[in-house]
Amino acid sequence: MRKRRVVILGATGSIGQSALKVARDIPDRMEIVGMSAHTNEKALAAAAKDFPGARCVRTHGPDGLERLIELATMPEADLVLVAIVGTAGLRPALAAIEAGKDLAVASKEILVMAGEAVMQAAAETGVRILPVDSEHNAIFQCIEGRDISSIKRLILTCSGGPFRDAPRKEFDAITPERALRHPTWQMGRKISIDSATLFNKALEMIEARWLFGLPISQVEVVVHPQSIIHSMVEFVDGSTLAQMSHSDMCFPIHYAVTWPDRVPNSLRPLDFAALGRLDFESPRRDDFPALDLAVEAGTRGGTLPAVLNAANEIAVDAFLAGKIRFPKIWEIVAKVMAKCPHIDHPGLEQVIETDRAARALASRLVLE
Ligand code: NDP
Ligand code: MG
Numbered sequence: 001m002r003k004r005r006v007v008i009l010g011a012t013g014s015i016g017q018s019a020l021k022v023a024r025d026i027p028d029r030m031e032i033v034g035m036s037a038h039t040n041e042k043a044l045a046a047a048a049k050d051f052p053g054a055r056c057v058r059t060h061g062p063d064g065l066e067r068l069i070e071l072a073t074m075p076e077a078d079l080v081l082v083a084i085v086g087t088a089g090l091r092p093a094l095a096a097i098e099a100g101k102d103l104a105v106a107s108k109e110i111l112v113m114a115g116e117a118v119m120q121a122a123a124e125t126g127v128r129i130l131p132v133d134s135e136h137n138a139i140f141q142c143i144e145g146r147d148i149s150s151i152k153r154l155i156l157t158c159s160g161g162p163f164r165d166a167p168r169k170e171f172d173a174i175t176p177e178r179a180l181r182h183p184t185w186q187m188g189r190k191i192s193i194d195s196a197t198l199f200n201k202a203l204e205m206i207e208a209r210w211l212f213g214l215p216i217s218q219v220e221v222v223v224h225p226q227s228i229i230h231s232m233v234e235f236v237d238g239s240t241l242a243q244m245s246h247s248d249m250c251f252p253i254h255y256a257v258t259w260p261d262r263v264p265n266s267l268r269p270l271d272f273a274a275l276g277r278l279d280f281e282s283p284r285r286d287d288f289p290a291l292d293l294a295v296e297a298g299t300r301g302g303t304l305p306a307v308l309n310a311a312n313e314i315a316v317d318a319f320l321a322g323k324i325r326f327p328k329i330w331e332i333v334a335k336v337m338a339k340c341p342h343i344d345h346p347g348l349e350q351v352i353e354t355d356r357a358a359r360a361l362a363s364r365l366v367l368e
Contacts, residue, residue, distance in 0.1 A: 001028070001029070001261075002029070002261075003028065003029055003030070003031055004029060004030050004031070004078060004079045004257050004258075005031050005033045005076055005077050005078050005079065006019070006023070006030055006031065006032055006033065006077065006078075006079045006080070006081055006104075006257065007032075007033055007034035007035065007071055007072060007074060007077040007079070007080045007081065007096075007101075008020070008032065008034070008035045008036070008081045008083060009035075009036050009068060009071065009072060009080065009081065009082050009083060009084050009089055009092055010036060010037075010038070010082070010083035010084035010085070010089070010106075010107075011035035011036060011037060011043075011044065011047055011083070012037040012038070012040040012043040012044055012047070013083055013084070013085060013188050014186065014187050014188045014191075014249070015081075015083035015106045015132065015188075015249055015253070016035070016081075016083045017043070018248075018249040018250050018253055019081055019083065019253050020032065020035075020047055020050065020051070021250055022250050022253045022254050022257060022265075023051070024050065025250075025254075025265050025266050025267075026254070026257075026258070026263060026265055029257065029258055029263055030257050030258075031053075032051040032053075032054045033053070033054055033055065033074065033076045033077050034054055034055040034056075034057070034071045034074055034076070034077060035047060035048075035051070035054055035055075035056055035057070035071075036056075036057045036058070036059050036067070036068060036071055036084075037056070037057075037058050037059070038058070038059050038060050038064070038084075039058075039060050041058065044056055044058065055071065055074065057070075057071050064088075065088075065091060065092070068084075068088075068089070068091075068092040069091060069092050069095045071092070072092040072093070072095050072096040072099070072101070073095050073096060073098075073099040073101070077096075077101055078101060078102060079101060079102045079103075079104060079130075079257065080092075080093070080096040080101045080102070080103055080104070081104040081106065081132065081253070081256075082096075082103060082104070082105050082106060082107045082110065083106040083107060083132075084107055085107070085109075085188055085190050085191070086107070086109050086190065086313055087107075087109050087110055087113050087309070087310075087313075087355065089107045089110050090110040090113060090114055090118075093105070093107075093110055093118060094117070094118065094121055094348075097118070097121045097122050097125055097127050098121065098125065100125055100126075100127060101127060102127050102128040102129075102130060103118075103122065103127065103128070103129050103130065104130045104131075104132050104253070104256040104257070105118075105129060105130070105131060105132055105133070106132040106133060106253075108133050108203045108204060108207045109203065109309050109313070111206070111207045111210050111211065112203050112206045112207055112305045112306070112308070112309045113305065113306040113309050113310070113351060113355060114306070114348060114351050115206065115207070115209070115210025115211075115305070116210065117347075117348050117351070118210070119210050119211070119213075129211065130256040130259060131207075131211055131252070131256070132249075132252050132253055132256050133204060133207060133252070134230045134231075134247075134249065134251070134252045135156045135157065135204055135208070135230055135231040136204070136207060136208060136211050136212075136231070137230070137243075137251075137252035137255055137256065138229075138230035138231035138232075138242070138243035138252075139154055139156075139208065139211075139212060139231050139232075139233055139243075140211075140255075141243045141255065142231075142232065142233040142241040142242070142243055143212070143233055146235075148212060148213055148214060149236075150235050150236055150237075151212075151214065151218070151233055151234070151235060151236070152218070152234045152235060152236050153218050153219075153220055153233075153234040154208050154212060154214060154218060154219045154220070154231065154232075154233055154234075155220050155221075155222055155231060155232040155233070155234060155240070156201060156204055156205065156208065156219065156220065156221050156222075156231050157221075157222055157223075157224040157227070157229050157230060157231050157232070158198065158201045158221050158222065158223050158224065158283060159182070159183060159184045159185070159195065159223070159224070159225055159226075159227045160183075160223040160225055160281075160283070161182065161183070161195045161196040161197075161198065161200075162178065162179060162181050162182060162183055162195075162196055163179075163196055164183075164223065164225065164284075168287045171287075171325075171326050171327045172325050172326065172327060174196075174325075174326040176193070176319060176320050176322065179192070179193050179196040179319075179326065180192045180193065180196075182195055182196075183225070184225075184226070184227035184247045185227065185247050185249075189320060190313070190316055193316045193319060193320065193329075194312070194316065196326075197288065197290050197326070197329050197330065198283065198288040198290040198291055199290040199312050199316075199329070199333070201221050201283075201290065201291060201294075202290040202291055202293060202294030202297075202308070203294070203308075203309065203312075205219045205221065205291070205294045205295070205298060206294055206297060206298045206305045206308075209298050215298075215299075216294070216295055216298030216299055217299070219298070221283050221291060222280050222281070222282070222283070223280065223281045223282065223283050224278065224279065224280050225279055226275070226278055226279065227247040228244050228245070228246070228247070228270065228275060228278055229242045229243070229244050229278065230242075230243050230244065230245065230252075231243065244270060245267070245269075245270065246267075246268055246270065248267065248268075250265075250267055251267060254267065288330075289330045289334065290330060290333075293308060293330070293333055293334060293337065294308065296337070297337065300342070301344070302342055302343050302344040302345065302346060303340070303342055303343045303346050303350065303351060303354040304337060304342060306346075306351050306354050306355050306358065307336055307337050307340045307354060307355075307358040308333055308337055309355075310336075310354075310355045310356075310358035310359045310362065311332055311333040311335075311336035311337065311340075311358050311359075311361070311362040312329065312333050313359070314332070314359050314362035314363055314366065315328065315329040315332040315333060315362060315366070316329060318332075318366040323366055324366055331365075332362050332365045332366065333362075335365055336358050336361045336362050336365065339361060340354065340357060340358050340361060341354075341357070
C-alpha cells in the first residue's frame, strides 16, 4: 500500500477543495505536503488548519512563479496536482516533471498549449501523467495500460452545458450569470463558461490527443446530459468500455491518487434503478462551433492549439466582465486562429511567445 505525498497547486479552487476532501477521506493513502493559493488567503488558512504539516504558499505577486516552482519541486512530495486555472501552471508542471514527480493534471489548458512538451518531458524522465479531468480519467481507467493500437475511438461525453436546448437566436441575450449555472457540475468560473460554449469539450479533445497519443480524428464527442458516463473507449474488436459515477470530481482525483489500486472511500455509489435512464445525442456542431475549431487546431497542430486556448481565455474574461456578448467568444477564437502566425514544430519558448501574441490579438478584438 503506497501513501502519496501530494502538493496541490491551486488548493483554494474547486478542484483543490475536492482534492482536500479526498485527502480527509483517505488519510492512509494521501498526505498533503504542500498547497498554493493565489488570492484566497482565507481558504488557504482554513486548509492549513486541517493539514498542519503542509507547506502553504501564496502566489499572488511578482515572485509567484518562483514560489510555485519551489513548491512543485519540494523534496517531500512525490505527486503534484496541477489545479490552477489557465496556463500559469505550465512552468511549475514542467519543473515538477524534471524533479521526478508524478503529475496529476486537472489544468487541461497546459496540455492544450504545450501537450507535446509535457508528454515528452514525462517520457524522458519516466514520470507518470495521471489525468484528473473526469473524461480523461475515465478513458485512463478504460484503457488500463493497453496498447493504443487496440483502440478505435475515444468517445468523450459532454453534458451539453446550460444551453444544450436553447435556440441559437437567443444566444445574444445570454448573461454571465445564466452561463455560469451548469446543469450537472459545480466548477470554477472559467470552466463553467467553457462548458456553456463547448470550448471545454474542444480543449478536452486536444487534451485527449496528447494524453493518449491518438490523432484527433479518433477523438469523438457525444452529448450525454446526465453526466454519469464520463467517457468511453471503443476498441478494435467492437467492444466499448465506459466508466460511470456520480458527477463529483472527488472520483477522478481519488483514482489519480490511488492508481493503480482500487481503494474504498466514502463516495456515494450509483443507484441505477433510481437513475432510470441515460440519454445520448449528437452535439449541435453548427450552433456551437468550438468543436470544429478544436478539430482544426488538433489536425493542424503546431502552435494552433495554443492560439485557440489563449484567445478563448481572453474572450471568456471579456464575457465575464460584460464586455462582449456570448457568441463573440467563438468569433474571437476563430479570428485569432485565422490571423495568428503559425509555427509547425514549436519549442516551448515559441509556444509561450505565440500564447502572448494570441492574447494581444484577442484583446484587440474584444475592443472592436
Ligand atoms: P477555480 O477557479 O475554482 O480555481 C482556480 C485555482 O487556481 C485557485 O486555487 C486559484 O487561487 C488559482 N489561481 C488562479 N490564477 C492563478 C495564477 N495566475 N497563478 C497561480 N494560481 C492561480 O478553478 P477550477 O478548480 O474549477 O479549475 C482548475 C483547473 O482544473 C482548470 O484548468 C479547469 O479547466 C480544470 N478542471 C476543473 C474541473 C472542475 O470540476 N472544477 C473539472 C475538470 C478540469 P485563488 O482562488 O487563491 O485566487
Ligand atoms: Mg472534463
